[in-house]
Amino acid sequence: xxxxxxxxxxxxxxxxxxxxxxxxxxxxxxxxxxxxxxxxxxxxxxxxxxxxxxxxxxxxxxxxxxxxxxxxxxxxxxxxxxxxxxxxxxxxxxxxxxxxxxxxxxxxxxxxxxxxxxxxxxxxxxxxxxxxxxxxxxxxxxxxxxxxxxxxxxxxxxxxxx
Amino acid sequence: xxxxxxxxxxxxxxxxxxxxxxxxxxxxxxxxxxxxxxxxxxxxxxxxxxxxxxxxxxxxxxxxxxxxxxxxxxxxxxxxxxxxxxxxxxxxxxxxxxxxxxxxxxxxxxxxxxxxxxxxxxxxxxxxxxxxxxxxxxxxxxxxxxxxxxxxxxxxxxxxxxxxxxxxxxxxxxxxxxxxxxxxxxxxxxxxxxxxxxxxxxxxxxxxxxxxxxxxxxxxxxxxxxxxxxxxxxxxxxxxxxxxxxxxxxxxxxxxxxxxxxxxx
Numbered sequence: 001x002x003x004x005x006x007x008x009x010x011x012x013x014x015x016x017x018x019x020x021x022x023x024x025x026x027x028x029x030x031x032x033x034x035x036x037x038x039x040x041x042x043x044x045x046x047x048x049x050x051x052x053x054x055x056x057x058x059x060x061x062x063x064x065x066x067x068x069x070x071x072x073x074x075x076x077x078x079x080x081x082x083x084x085x086x087x088x089x090x091x092x093x094x095x096x097x098x099x100x101x102x103x104x105x106x107x108x109x110x111x112x113x114x115x116x117x118x119x120x121x122x123x124x125x126x127x128x129x130x131x132x133x134x135x136x137x138x139x140x141x142x143x144x145x146x147x148x149x150x151x152x153x154x155x156x157x158x159x160x161x162x
Numbered sequence: 163x164x165x166x167x168x169x170x171x172x173x174x175x176x177x178x179x180x181x182x183x184x185x186x187x188x189x190x191x192x193x194x195x196x197x198x199x200x201x202x203x204x205x206x207x208x209x210x211x212x213x214x215x216x217x218x219x220x221x222x223x224x225x226x227x228x229x230x231x232x233x234x235x236x237x238x239x240x241x242x243x244x245x246x247x248x249x250x251x252x253x254x255x256x257x258x259x260x261x262x263x264x265x266x267x268x269x270x271x272x273x274x275x276x277x278x279x280x281x282x283x284x285x286x287x288x289x290x291x292x293x294x295x296x297x298x299x300x301x302x303x304x305x306x307x308x309x310x311x312x313x314x315x316x317x318x319x320x321x322x323x324x325x326x327x328x329x330x331x332x333x334x335x336x337x338x339x340x341x342x343x344x345x346x347x348x349x350x351x352x353x354x355x356x357x358x359x360x361x362x363x364x365x366x367x368x369x370x371x372x373x374x375x376x377x378x379x380x381x382x383x384x385x386x387x388x389x390x391x392x393x394x395x396x397x398x399x400x401x402x403x404x405x406x407x408x409x410x411x412x413x414x415x416x417x418x419x420x421x422x423x424x425x426x427x
Contacts, residue, residue, distance in 0.1 A: 132261025
């Protein structure tokens with residue numbers, strides 16, 4: 001066991017982790033942040049996607065100790081400061097981009113990185129980017145719509161700010 | 163997973179020293195090794211995480227070579243302006259590995275050291291005649307890959323970089339297995355400065371990645387789809403699994419080579 005410290009959603013957290021402890025188990029078990037889900041535990045489904053130092057990763061396939069000192073972002077930190085849904089979350093709600101919601105935290109964390117690197121993705125680019133996120137309910141159409149809508153809203157807000 | 167200690171050396175010397183420990187195993191991005199550990203197919207005493215070694219990361223052009231550090235992620239390669247201007251086929255290859263999250267962790271050193279028969283990078287390493295650099299020596303591609311999941315790396319030897327000669331033109335044509343996104347059969351085709359044409363094939367061979375001498379000879383004298391038609395690709399040397407028969411893979415070798423020729427014509 002080793003004591004590790006990471007900044008999760010802007011707050012510093014410490015806890016104990018074995019060498020084999022996965023980041024997702026540390027986040028859920030040690031820190032109690034259960035918004036990050038474990039779907040397949042084989043790095044296929046993407047329900048466990050979080051950001052480590054600004055990059056999306058599958059937290060079931062990263063060791064917690066390897067993230068000692070890292071900046072972690074999870075779904076719990078995505079909302080606006082006043083507690084309302086952020087643009088991407090609101091777009092998922094508006095466009096029915098979820099049914100059971102199990103995959104949604106991973107979808108939102110993955111899509112948010114896409115919008116950071118590509119502010120106006122095409123439908124094909126969104127589908128390509130979300131290859132690592134599996135949803136068994138929606139058939140993806142509404143998820144793609146939600147991401148497109150969020151991109152448009154963000155572009156509009158950026159234009160209004162200029 | 164069985165229990166193990168995780169070591170995070172900050173430099174190559176520290177990693178090499180820790181790998182001397184009985185039962186130690188190097189960890190690149192972990193996108194293959196961690197699933198293997200979960201299945202308890204491996205039981206290391208110490209995992210030596212190479213991701214903190216900055217000297218193994220990065221991409222640079224050195225004369226007629228493109229050198230990619232062993233700890234460089236697929237995502238970094240896919241987004242590199244240097245790679246895109248030197249060997250755009252490697253940009254295309256890296257950007258089609260797995261998914262964005264796998265690309266953010268997986269490394270070129272880990273990929274070639276693992277030598278999965280369906281991995282993408284080995285085809286480029288073979289087709290371009292790249293050199294694998296380790297903490298001890300330089301290993302030519304042909305000598306490095308030794309069959310399924312087997313390389314000429316010794317115990318505790320670390321892939322520090324891969325050095326690619328820059329071709330006149332190259333392309334990577336991937337036919338992916340849609341569920342895993344590994345190569346079912348993919349072809350890396352390169353036109354080299356000496357006029358030769360080289361064909362690296364991954365995903366298809368029963369012994370892993372290979373170059374196809376018949377296709378190379380035919381395309382070196384006549385760079386056309388018709389030349390590919392005249393070559394015989396032997397199904398006996400192809401792998402067989404539930405995704406594809408050897409005959410289908412042999413067929414795909416020619417189809418993907420023709421697509422590669424079309425892409426460069």
